[in-house]
Amino acid sequence: MPVLPGAExxxxxxxxxxxxxCHGFTGSPQSMRPWAEYLAERGLTVSVPLLPGHGTRWQDMQLTTWHDWYAEVDRALRELTARCSTVFVFGLSMGGALTLRLAARHGDAVRGIVLVNPGNKVHGLAAQALPVVRHLVPTTKGISSDIAKEGMTEVGYTRVPLHAAHSLRRFFRLVDGELPQVTQPLLLLHSPQDHVVPPADSARILSRVSSTDVKEVLLEQSYHVATLDHDAERIFEESLAFVERLAPGLVGGKGSRSGG
Known part of the structure; x- marks a missing residue:
């Protein structure tokens, strides 16, 4: 299937x-593109992979699981660590959970992590029924474009494939158990008004990681996809300052080559 325009x-x-x-569940690199370009313009090497099953049509995602999504970011991380002396991982929503697992498993290879509205649990009464319901009903209403800023839309699916949602639920449980293995410096930015992931997820993550260098930032003007919302510039600036503090003297100057 061809990739949706902007989801490359x-x-x-x-x-x-x-x-x-790392982008979110049913989303695409489009939600991360402005952030990626901001970092690229400041001389960083940047990678935003498209997760398997994403960025085309929801039927493609129905055939994938968390193993596929994690394998792709793990591959991208290994590629970056072979190319760069210092590597950071940033994630939005489910991308935050992918980031946390990379941090837990790769240790010192990841210098620091930045999470934006990270997911930790599939919420709602329906979550308990997913193991059965996914065999009866293929999809439910989509979660994309939870954005306060008028005129901004997220390139993502309008339906959530329930086989994939069931796999996501299992992945969140796995990552939750690995949180104490996360020791890296951590910047966590989250929106009090988030219609997809409640603030309780961020609170649980902060309570369970072993990181001692931790900063929490509230995104008061944004909803879930804060990287495309009113607080986007705040996210970009805070994350760059985080990188500059942890990799002093290595950031600066304009990048030379880019590719989409």
């Missing part, structure tokens, strides 16, 4: 500091 993966060859950005 993004890569920019910059300096010795690399950043892997």
């Amino acid at each position: 993966p993004y890569r920019h060859e910059g300096g010795e500091v690399g950043v892997l950005l």
Whole structure:
């Protein structure tokens, strides 16, 4: 299937500091593109992979599981660590959970992590019924474009495939158990008004990770897809300051080559 316009993966060859950005469940690299380009313009090497089953049609996602999504970001991280001396991982929503697992499993290879409205649990009464319901009903209403800013839309699916949602639920449970293995410096930004992931998810993550260098930032003007919302610039600036603090002297100058 052809990739939806705007959902293409993004890569920019910059300096010795690399950043892997992980998009969310049923979303695409489009939600991360402005953030990626902001970092690329400041000389960083940037990678935004398209997760398997995403960015085309929901039927394609129905055939994938968390194993496929995680394998793709793991591959992208290994590629970056082979290219760069210092690597960070950033994630939005489910991308936050992918980020946390990469941090737990790769240890010192990940210098620091930035999470935006990270998911930790599939919520609602229907979540308990997913193991059965997914065999009876293929999809439910989509979760994309939870954005306060007028005129902004997310390139994502209008339906949530329930086989994939069931796999996501299992993945969240797995990651929750691995949170104590996360020791890296952590910047967590979340929206008090989020119609997809409640603030309780961020609170649980902060309570369970072993990181001691932790900063929490509230995104008061944004909903779930905050990277495309009113607080986007705040996210970009805070994340760059985080990278510059942890990789002093390695960030700066304009990047030379980019690719979409």
